[in-house]
Amino acid sequence: MTPVPLRIAATAELATLLVLFTNLATVHSPVVASAIGPVHGCSYLFVIVLAIREARSAGTRAAALIPGVGGLLVLRRLATERRRGRAS
Template identity: 90%
Template sequence: MLLRIAATAELGTLLVLFSNLATVHSPVVSSAIGPVHGCSYLFVIVLAIREARSAGTRLAALVPGIGGLLVLRRLATERQHGRAS
C-alpha cells in the first residue's frame, strides 16, 4: 500500500515538474514540488528494497519517474509465481 502511494506520488510530481518546466517555469512550483518528488523517489527505493526478493525488482526502483510502477508490476508477478509454486 505504501509503495503504491509513493509510486503514484513519484510519477505525479515528476509530471508536475515537467509541465512546469515546459510552460511557466515557476520557481515556486519547483521549490514546492521538487522536494516532494525527491522524497517519494527515495521512499520507492527503500520500500522496494524492503519488499522485493529479486535484485532486478530492486534495481527497477532506481528508474526515475516510473521505477515505482515497475516495482509494483514486478512484485505482482513475483507474488503470482510464488503462489503457483
C-alpha cells in the first residue's frame, strides 16, 4: 500500500505544474502564478521529503527530484520495491 500523503503531494505537484504551464501558454496572469506557484513549490518539497522517508533505494529518492512527474515515479518505484520485498 502506498503512503497516502505521498500520493496527495504527487498529485498536487503534477496538477499545479499543469495549471502553471497552462497559464503561461494562455493568459499569463500574474495572479494565477502567484497563487499556484507557492502551492506547487510546497508540494514539490513534500514529495522530496516523503520520498526520502519512504524509499530505500537512492534511485527512488533521486526520482523525486524530477519536477512534475517525480512524485508519480516515486509511487511507481515504491510499489515495485514492495512487490519485490514480498516475493523474496
